[in-house]
Amino acid sequence: MITSTGALILLVPALPIAIWATWSDLSRMKIPNKAVLAMAAIWPLLGWLAVPTWTDWFWGFGIMAIVFVLGYLLYATGTYGAGDAKYSAAFAPMFVGVPVGYLLTLIASCMIGALIVHRIANATPPIRRMTPDWVSWDKRIFPFGLALSSILVIYLVAACWPQV
Numbered sequence: 001m002i003t004s005t006g007a008l009i010l011l012v013p014a015l016p017i018a019i020w021a022t023w024s025d026l027s028r029m030k031i032p033n034k035a036v037l038a039m040a041a042i043w044p045l046l047g048w049l050a051v052p053t054w055t056d057w058f059w060g061f062g063i064m065a066i067v068f069v070l071g072y073l074l075y076a077t078g079t080y081g082a083g084d085a086k087y088s089a090a091f092a093p094m095f096v097g098v099p100v101g102y103l104l105t106l107i108a109s110c111m112i113g114a115l116i117v118h119r120i121a122n123a124t125p126p127i128r129r130m131t132p133d134w135v136s137w138d139k140r141i142f143p144f145g146l147a148l149s150s151i152l153v154i155y156l157v158a159a160c161w162p163q164v
Contacts, residue, residue, distance in 0.1 A: 001096070001097035002050040002096070003051070003052060003057075005050075007050065007160045008160050009045060009050050011153070014153070017042075018149035018153050021036075021039070021071070021087055022143050022149040024144050025083070025144070025146065026131075026145070026146060027133070027136070029135045029136055030139075031083035031087045032041070036087050040090035040091075042091075043064070043091075057096075058095060061153070062150050063096055064089050064092050067095025067141050083145070088148055091148075094155070094157070110151045114141055114142075114146040118136070118143065118144070118146060122137050148150055
């Protein structure tokens, strides 16, 4: 599990990339490969500062590979976007050592919350007037980048505080 200082070290570069990926997914229904590569670069460059042992750091790469394969299997079935699969794999190492129950609760909460926020924003005329050309407003499918970025940012912010 990452340390509280490590969470802050990862949050600083991850936050602007997460905002970029979310904005792009909402406006164009695409997560740019440059955003995915930038997010993927955080773990090799800074991940070793965030975890207590080298073993945890190396496990992060294993988690990245596993999530990449699972994401593309979901993409092949049509249930997950290719950009979402790549983006998920790019930040997956940051969850090394996180208890599965905690992670699944966070994922479910962020998925539901992001869907509700997107639907409310879509139905709010001032927001629609500010963003009239966003592709996600008119698509039946949901821009999952909002949920994915929320999962990462909420986890890193929560991990910045030491456990009591």
